[in-house]
Amino acid sequence: xxxxxxxxxxxxxxxxxxxxxxxxxxxxxxxxxxxxxxxxxxxxxxxxxxxxxxxxxxxxxxxxxxxxxxxxxxxxxxxxxxxxxxxxxxxxxxxxxxxxxxxxxxxxxxxxxxxxxxxxxxxxxxxxxxxxxxxxxxxxxxxxxxxxxxxxxxxxxxxxxxxxxxxxxxxxxxxxxxxxxxxxxxxxxxxxxxxxxxxxxxxxxxxxxxxxxxxxxxxxxxxxxxxxxxxxxxxxxxxxxxxxxxxxxxxxxxx
Numbered sequence: 001x002x003x004x005x006x007x008x009x010x011x012x013x014x015x016x017x018x019x020x021x022x023x024x025x026x027x028x029x030x031x032x033x034x035x036x037x038x039x040x041x042x043x044x045x046x047x048x049x050x051x052x053x054x055x056x057x058x059x060x061x062x063x064x065x066x067x068x069x070x071x072x073x074x075x076x077x078x079x080x081x082x083x084x085x086x087x088x089x090x091x092x093x094x095x096x097x098x099x100x101x102x103x104x105x106x107x108x109x110x111x112x113x114x115x116x117x118x119x120x121x122x123x124x125x126x127x128x129x130x131x132x133x134x135x136x137x138x139x140x141x142x143x144x145x146x147x148x149x150x151x152x153x154x155x156x157x158x159x160x161x162x163x164x165x166x167x168x169x170x171x172x173x174x175x176x177x178x179x180x181x182x183x184x185x186x187x188x189x190x191x192x193x194x195x196x197x198x199x200x201x202x203x204x205x206x207x208x209x210x211x212x213x214x215x216x217x218x219x220x221x222x223x224x225x226x227x228x229x230x231x232x233x234x235x236x237x238x239x240x241x242x243x244x245x246x247x248x249x250x251x252x253x254x255x
Contacts, residue, residue: 081131087116092138095145106142123155133159137170149177164198171197172207179214188214205231205238212247225251 088109095105112118117125119135119142126132140156143149156174161167175190191211195204212227228247231240 077126078129078131081122081126081129084117084122084126085131085135088112088118088122088135088138092119092142095142103146106146110139110142123158133161137161137166140170141173144173144177147180149180152177164200165203168194168197168200168203168207172203172210175207175210175214179210184214184218188218201235201238205235205240208235209240209247212251216247216250221251221253 091105091109095102095109098105108118110118110120112121119139122135123132123139126135136155136159140152140154140159143155144152153174156170156177159170161170171190171194175187175194178184178187178190188211191207191214194207195211198204208227208231212224212231215221215224215227225248228244228251231238232244232248235241
């Protein structure tokens with residue numbers, strides 16, 4: 001068993017002397033190995049210090065460049081784009097609320113006027129900004145209301161949002177466009193995507209209803225029944241629940 005040796009310890013017997021010399025030799029080998037390892041590390045650093053310093057400089061420059069880009073390019077661009085949205089948004093809101101001259105109001109929203117940008121200008125000039133993303137939604141919905149379904153699909157497909165309402169409305173708008181183009185299978189897929197996007201009292205019963213009607217039109221009564229029964233059980237106070245029993249009856253007929 002190893003014993004603790006006090007500082008200044010001198011072996012008295014031959015056996016103790018031999019053990020002491022072996023321990024001294026082992027300790028010397030350990031320190032020699034550490035010295036060699038440190039020496040090799042120092043040698044490697046010395047040989048490659050230019051590369052190491054270059055890498056550090058590149059990382060530092062990239063970090064500073066990213067911060068500068070965000071501060072002096074991205075933020076001002078986002079602010080400018082958001083300011084530009086004010087003008088076309090007014091016409092868009094007026095068009096949605098109006099019962100007449102809808103197309104002319106949507107056109108002003110899309111194309112702008114009097115030197116002011118419309119949604120299409122914002123999409124082109126401020127690509128990558130949140131405002132341009134929202135402009136894609138507004139442009140898509142404008143075209144949908146103007147019965148220009150292909151353009152509606154183009155812009156709504158370029159819009160993305162995690163927002164519970166806007167995200168669902170965009171997917172539902174795509175469903176409406178495909179239904180108008182007589183592509184019910186595509187429409188149903190988008191209605192289902194709108195339903196899956198979020199569960200809320202506003203959009204969910206709306207697109208459950210549209211999905212059910214579309215499934216009925218496609219002859220898939222079982223799937224239609226599932227949509228209609230969800231409205232009845234989960235959203236009994238919604239507007240879409242008012243005549244839901246009649247639709248459930250149609251879906252059950254011929255079973």
